[in-house]
Amino acid sequence: MPEFLKLAAQSELPAENEAKEFTVGDKVVCVANVNGTINAIDNVCLHRGGPLGQGMIEGGKVVCPWHGWMWDPETGEASHNPAAKVRVYPLKVESGDVLIEL
Numbered sequence: 001m002p003e004f005l006k007l008a009a010q011s012e013l014p015a016e017n018e019a020k021e022f023t024v025g026d027k028v029v030c031v032a033n034v035n036g037t038i039n040a041i042d043n044v045c046l047h048r049g050g051p052l053g054q055g056m057i058e059g060g061k062v063v064c065p066w067h068g069w070m071w072d073p074e075t076g077e078a079s080h081n082p083a084a085k086v087r088v089y090p091l092k093v094e095s096g097d098v099l100i101e102l
């Protein structure tokens with residue numbers, strides 16, 4: 001049975017075409033809103049560990065604020081190299097709360 005934990009209230013989610021960091025337990029995740037579609041990925045960029053949730057969204061991708069690597073929040077793949085992948089976490093919304101499966 002997968003365990004879903006509370007990530008945030010739905011009202012705290014990032015605005016359209018923005019990303020935001022959230023802490024769940026001892027983990028930090030990056031939540032991206034691409035044209036209203038919400039996805040959660042690991043916050044740690046595989047290049048040098050940049051905080052993806054502090055990046056911007058460009059062309060539907062999360063842009064790492066440190067050196068600009070771009071990540072697809074739906075698949076977790078890096079744009080320049082699909083073999084580089086950050087984890088994507090399942091989300092669901094229940095009575096105004098956003099839940100995440102870590």
Ligand code: FES
Nearest residue numbers: 045047048050064
């Ligand atoms: S740490 Fe993310 S692009 Fe360098």
